Amino acid sequence: MKRVSELSEKAEGKVxxxxxxxxxxxxxxxxGIAPGQTIKVLRCLAFAGPIIVQVGPLFxxxxxxxxxxxxxx
Numbered sequence: 001m002k003r004v005s006e007l008s009e010k011a012e013g014k015v016x017x018x019x020x021x022x023x024x025x026x027x028x029x030x031x032g033i034a035p036g037q038t039i040k041v042l043r044c045l046a047f048a049g050p051i052i053v054q055v056g057p058l059f060x061x062x063x064x065x066x067x068x069x070x071x072x073x
Contacts, residue, residue: 004039005051005067012040013072020069032056033070 001016015037018025032055033039042059043052050061062070 004070017071
C-alpha cells in the first residue's frame with residue numbers, strides 16, 4: 001500500500017482509502033477519487049508542487065498534502 005504522492009509519473013493504482021479530514025475527503029470523493037477507482041499520476045511538479053492525476057475521464061491537480069492522504073495498491 002502506497003500514498004498517491006509516492007507514485008512515480010505514469011504509475012497508477014487502485015484507491016484503497018482516503019485518510020483526509022472530512023471536508024477534504026468529501027471534496028476528493030466529489031472529484032471521483034474514491035475507493036475502488038483507478039488513479040494515474042501523469043505529472044509530478046517540482047518543489048512539492050501539485051500532482052497531476054487522471055481519474056476516469058477527469059484530469060485533476062492535487063496538492064501534495066492531499067496526495068499524501070490517498071492510499072493505493
